[in-house]
Amino acid sequence: MCSRGLHHRHDAPSNEAGALGETQGASKGKGQSVSDNQLKTKLRQLVRLAVIAGVLLVASGSYGMHAASDTAPREPAPxxxxxxxxxxxxxxxxxxxxxxxxxxxxxxxxxxxxxxxxxxxxxxxxxxxxxxxxxxxxxxxxxxxxxxxxxxxxxxxxxxxxxxxxxxxxxxxxxxxxxxxxxxxxxxxxxxxxxxxxxxxxxxxxxxxxxxxxxxxxxxxxxxxxxxxxxxxxxxxxxxxxxxxxxxxxxxxxxxxxxxxxxxxxxxxxxxxxxxxxxxxxxxxxxxxxxxxxxxxxxxxxxxxxxxxxxxxxx
Structure with a gap:
């Protein structure tokens, strides 16, 4: 009985260490996944901002052209x-x-x-x-x-x-x-x-x-x-x-x-x-x-x- 108990106690730390290792590995993998997702989210946000900036730039240019056209002098009507x-x-x-x-x-x-x-x-x-x-x-x-x-x-x-x-x-x-x-x-x-x-x-x-x-x-x-x-x-x-x-x-x-x-x-x-x-x-x-x-x-x-x-x- 005693020897079995001792043997059991020697095995337990090994199992705990394995479990701990697995947990740490899982935590490490999960952290890496979160980091990748955050990066992708940031990239998507940057793309959206770039698109919005481009649209605003085009709209601003178009408005400027229209404004210039509207303010061009016109020949008075007879x-x-x-x-x-x-x-x-x-x-x-x-x-x-x-x-x-x-x-x-x-x-x-x-x-x-x-x-x-x-x-x-x-x-x-x-x-x-x-x-x-x-x-x-x-x-x-x-x-x-x-x-x-x-x-x-x-x-x-x-x-x-x-x-x-x-x-x-x-x-x-x-x-x-x-x-x-x-x-x-x-x-x-x-x-x-x-x-x-x-x-x-x-x-x-x-x-x-x-x-x-x-x-x-x-x-x-x-x-x-x-x-x-x-x-x-x-x-x-x-x-x-x-x-x-x-x-x-x-x-x-x-x-x-x-x-x-x-x-x-x-x-x-x-x-x-x-x-x-x-x-x-x-x-x-x-x-x-x-x-x-x-x-x-x-x-x-x-x-x-x-x-x-x-x-x-x-x-």
Missing amino acids: SLGAHTLLVQADGNGTNPAVTAPITTHETESSLLVLVGGYASNASLPSDNYGNTWTRQGPIVPYNGYSGRFNNAAYVALSAKGGAGHQVRLAKTGEAAGEITVPFIEIRNAGVLQDASHNYPMPEAMTRLTNKVKRMLSGADAAAGTAALTSGSVTTTGPATLVAVWWGDAYVYRMTAIPDNGFKVIDRFLELPPNSGVQCAVAVRQVDRAGTYRVTWTGSPAQGAILWLFAFQAKP
Whole structure:
């Protein structure tokens, strides 16, 4: 019994040592595993941080590009500037015909002048700032007057201007004759992007009815209306559109009303007893590219020379 007990006591330390060794080995392996896991976790965190930093960097760069683009200077849009309408009744005209003074911008404006009156007085306009004027489109004779009256348009692009700006027209034929001259400034406009002219007439029956009623009444009583549509103009961006109506009937009182967002800025539609050249000018601002036209509704019904211009800023 004793020897067995002694033997047992000798074996026990050996087993305990083995168990201790196994425990230490297990602890060592577990510690190493924890260390590896921590390293992997740290690496994953670093990767995530790098990705986030990259995204933020790209976003910051993109924002900077957009911000730079947003703050880049933009060309001002064209707009209506100063304007006036010269009217001389028949028999009361002068040579030269001179518009009232207006104040235009010193630079970056374009100027538009139209002339309706005696064909014998047709001439290029001039102004007191020495601009060069170019006729736009043809000279258009009025129907029913045997070529005695006509109509024309002139432009001066990127013109010089300032205070007291006036336009002059020599009248070498009928100095005292009737004449009507719209003079219009379009600011921030160096380009006449498009222009159109046409000469629509009301239906024959409407004109005949109009004439008969005037004869019966002994006056220029309103006899129906006529809706006349201009040609079209096409823009590539923001533009100032200028529409001009020139009626051709031998009447003294009339209406001419544009549609499609055009607003009348000048008109001569109530003529004196010694007559004159009827005219109406309307303007519309557009903020995008497109194709535009205008319909004028007037009473009494009459034909009309219609002009439409589209001015834009220089590209």
